[in-house]
Amino acid sequence: MSATPLADIARGGPTMAEELDIARLRHVRRPHYGRIAAIVAILFLAFLLVRAFAHGKIDWATTWEFLFWPTILWGLFNTVWMSFVCMAVGIAIGLACAVAHASANPVLKGAAIFYAWFFRGAPVILQLLIWFNLALVFPIIGIPGLIEFKTVVIITPAVATILSLGLNEGAYVSEIIRSGMLGVDRGQYEAAKAMGMTNGTALRRIILPQAMRIVVPPLGNEFIGLVKMTALASIIGFGDIVRSAQDIYYSNAKVIELLMVPTFWFLVVVTVLTLGQRALERRFGRGFGTGGAR
């Protein structure tokens, strides 16, 4: 029998009418070997992990006991408000730098480039230590003759954290906002100008709302990174959730049990932020097709 009925016809051989009638045949689905392999591999790894924790000496009851401990919740509160304040500082600085970078004024542009270079270049942990120890070189800060403060009084752990994480975040956020502004079509600037808008109005009403669509996903990413970066502030004595957990395990020696507590809470915070990011994406995706998240 030949490969196809048509080949039969071409050769002038007998045509098999029933072979042309394939409509009644059953279609077999393509087998998904890859998915099956992945399920097997993941189940195996999960088994190993569960086995390890089952045999390990982790005392989950202790983790549960401290999950809602007052000092832990206080640390969580500090972590959350510090994240929001640092992000607000970062967005304010980032927006100013992004606009300065796009400006026709070469001095502003240069200042914005220098800022991003400096604060992206130095490690965050160094920036934390430098701000916190500022009193060593500048015992008094302020405007000479007008208003002056003792640096040790002003630069508390919280203030040093806001300054270092906020200024550092501003450098990253400026690059994110700048990329969003570059993603807006030139024709939009022209349409805004053609109707007599000033640069400021065009930026506020036309350019930035469209840039937001591009900016929100990487900005959400930055925010999540920042929430976890606040844990670094524990080294200069800021009472964040990691420090709260450490304070407890220093006295009861349940190290891993207590480290699981902030891990749990960080996952909760990040989940909430991720949902918030999705909502923002939908909000700024209006007019750009369904969902706008593409």
Added chain:
Amino acid sequence: MIDVSLTPIVSAVKVGKKFGGHQALADVTMDVMPGEVVCIIGPSGSGKTTFLRCINQLESFDSGGLWLDGELLGYRRVGEALHPLSDKEIARQRRKTGMVFQRFNLFPHMTALENVTEGPVQVLKRRRDEVHDAAMLLLDRVGLAHKAGAYPSELSGGQQQRIAIARALAMQPKLMLFDEPTSALDPELVGEVLAVMRDLAASGMTMIVVTHELGFARDVGDRVVFMDQGRVVETGTADALMSDPKEARTRNFLKTAFPRG
């Protein structure tokens, strides 16, 4: 039809513009009278779009002078020198003109209605509720009142361009500039945009139209200007220029660009 006693809306005197070493505009001189419809035709790179963009200052010119409604554009004369105006002054001058772009340039994050009210609210500082009715009338005038709540991405090219015309009209301009308004449209959508423009011309609006639509230029244009290599080569009524061009360059352009026209 045109009252010669009136002062021109646009008066260009020897306008020149260089992009690097390239002379984009050279000695462009022309007047456009109130109520007049002037069509500018010419090969690509002839400077017709650049000239249009000079009138609403999306480009600056570097020699000659350009007056809009009796006001020198972009510069202030101080003695024997011309000093550039501030961005704010330029923004104020632009409000007298409405611009319609080849690629529509509607604001994609706003509905059709919001596109139309944006200028009056943000630039003319009018209250949104008092602008609303006038905006709906404009949408109705371009036949799209039923699309007021639609986003530009939900509209066809022809509909987007009609919204863009309504958006420009909302600023109550003295002059409308059209930069190849039908070049980016599918052929079957060209007619609806030209119909809106015909209606606008019939209402007495002063218009300068850079176009490849010779039929429109012939029917609606009071005058047709042929430009080539940054210069005005020939000006005349649409019929005269198209049926009996004086210059060889005009003849060649019409012959190659519109073999049947």
